[in-house]
């Protein structure tokens with residue numbers, strides 16, 4: 001069983017990528033909708049939320065957990081690995097995606113949450129293997145709200161998106177890493193303002209790395225369980241635009257207390 005978690009619907013973009021890559025297994029997804037957004041929280045807060053999520057996955061019988069959330073991959077992966085690695089294998093997004101940029105010569109943009117950008121996790125991970133790589137990180141925290149609350153059509157959302165893409169264009173970025181799992185949903189809108197900039201989804205890079213490992217342990221049949229920490233209905237409504245959620249969405253037991 002594979003666990004995936006995020007602060008909300010963003011991680012469904014990772015679940016979709018896993019399923020589209022042909023992994024057939026039992027999936028358990030947790031959206032921490034009570035605590036969304038993670039990108040404005042402290043490291044201690046995120047550590048406390050994600051420890052509960054790991055315990056929940058372990059109790060449910062998951063043998064691995066994909067951190068379908070860049071913010072927690074940036075801030076708390078090491079702590080979670082130290083604490084839980086004897087019980088569950090944990091796959092963080094940024095650390096698996098970064099090696100794919102080891103030969104990159106062009107300026108790369110990273111759009112991410114405030115916390116991810118403040119941590120410079122992408123810059124640190126990429127420059128470990130490619131010290132001269134020019135990386136421009138820019139927080140785009142409001143994109144999370146645009147996706148969670150379905151505000152795509154609002155004029156203020158479009159102006160904000162346009163402004164952020166202008167920033168990357170002016171900085172000379174030819175590629176932009178979608179450094180938050182909520183952002184792949186906005187790519188069709190980004191493309192209207194982005195000229196020839198290429199968008200890269202780290203989830204695809206993570207899966208390239210771990211696909212064989214996942215296949216070896218997979219059950220061979222897809223099944224899905226969806227849990228949240230509040231408002232299952234809203235999750236289903238926002239999430240269904242991105243993933244075909246046929247199952248009921250439930251409140252996780254630990255979130256009820």
Ligand code: DGL
Pocket residue numbers: 006007008010011036037038039040068069070071072113116144179180181182
């Ligand atoms: N989707 C998450 C990420 O990849 C968290 C976004 C948020 O809740 O601020 O960083």
